[in-house]
Amino acid sequence: MAHLFWGGADCVQLVERFGTPLYVLDETVIRARCAEVRKDFLDRWPKSSASYASKAFLTQAMARIVEDEELGLDVVSLGELHTALSSGFPASRIEMHGNAKSEAELSAALDAGIGRIIVDGLMELEVLAELAARKGRRSEILLRVAPGIAPNTHAYITTGQEGSKFGLPLDGDLLPQAVRKALEAEWLELRGLHFHVGSQIFEPEAHVRSVVRVVSAMRRLKEDFGFCTRELNLGGGFGARSHPSEPHVPLSLFTDAMMQALVRDCAAGGLELPHVSIETGRWIVSEAGITLYRVETVKELPGVNYIGVDGGMADNPRPALYQAVYEAALANRVDAPLSREAKRMSVAGKCCETGDILIEDVRLPSPRRGDILALFNTGAYTFSMASNYNRLCRPAVVLVKGGEAEVIVERQTPDDLLRGDRIPQRLARKGANWERGP
Ligand code: LLP
Helix, strand or coil: CCCCEECCEEHHHHHHHHCCCEEEEEHHHHHHHHHHHHHHHHCCCCCEEEEEEHHHCCCHHHHHHHHHCCCEEEECCHHHHHHHHHCCCCHHHEEECCCCCCHHHHHHHHHHCCCEEEECCHHHHHHHHHHHHHHCCCEEEEEEEECCCCCCCCHHHECCCCCCCCCEECCCCHHHHHHHHHHHCCCEEEEEEECCCECCECCCHHHHHHHHHHHHHHHHHHHHHCCCCCEEECCCCECCCCCCCCCCCCHHHHHHHHHHHHHHHHHHCCCCCCEEEEEECHHHHHHHEEEEEEEEEEEECCCEEEEEECCCCCCCCHHHHHCCCCCEEECCCCCCCCCCCCCEEEEECCCCCCCCEEECCCCCCCCCCCCEEEEECCCCCCHHHCCCHHHCCCCEEEEEECCEEEEEECCCCHHHHCCCCCCCHHHCCCCCCCCCCC
């Protein structure tokens, strides 16, 4: 029976070496995506830069690939910043986001001298201005705005709509107030604006409409304060196909459309074209990744057959959170004919939740206990969102390139779950073992 190969490596052998569940990432695909960013965006538009949004997937090895591919890195927490800096990633190419940054995070960003801090609101601006002055550390900042446009995606992953918790609304008082304060802050240099409309988006309309609205705001800021937006960060959110119902979208579908609108509207408004940047996470890493599971059980019920696997919402919460859809194959017999059974087949995770269904309706050969099930397109927002729910251990992450596989994150062990777990003295076991009943 034919086996599935990923990045040139035999998935059955990967499972024999590294166990299941297993995240497998193909380095060649990640690098090809980075090259596409250079070719279709950076080379096409002279004043431009691009970052990888590390929340999609970050380990030290990933940071090394991103650095090697000459992209910047977007981080949102002390943990992401620490991972990046520990890998040796140049601080000047890091930008920090977040709608509720702590003083510790802002402080670490200033101390490391990262390239940009994207300020999300007035209160953060005050804290940062004070902190930068106290430390005597200069910082270049962008103000995040919410363009008030809702893209066509799951409601939980829209970010730039009206009433969003992210950024400053374009209309009203908050943005002008923030610009005024930022211009007054001695240790801060306001370079421009940032917006991000949402994630897993397949059409460019929301991005383009946001550009149009943001350019109008840039015009008002110039008229009211003489403030010239020298930089504009267009965010990310470009979709990655994880199911036949979704299209494969080239990056240029978004970037060309946004840039054309930007060039046109800046010219019409008498504004100089700002330096533009993008920050894309899923689009770079999602399709490079698969997750390999072992089939533990097949349960045949009247309306449905459940394929129970040894992972689930703990290693991939996306179906439960966003009704995300995935495709799968049996990696140990990829050429077996598909089941002819009319009954629905669902891939069930092993967590104690009815909602832990990885795929509601899958087409596969009739599965057997011991089969290896591969879920495709799991490179983004799986490992980075994984939990230890039900005290499940986090899977290992393996990076493959040209058939060679290396562990970049070790599999957790039950002992790892006890790291930091403490029993208060008053609960310590005393003397003889506790015995059950009479
Ligand atoms: N920039 C900012 C400011 C962001 O908030 C995000 C994602 C990105 C860039 C990158 O978006 P991407 O290109 O990866 O779509 N956990 C969700 C996705 C949440 C994304 C949040 N922000 C999921 O699994 O679908």
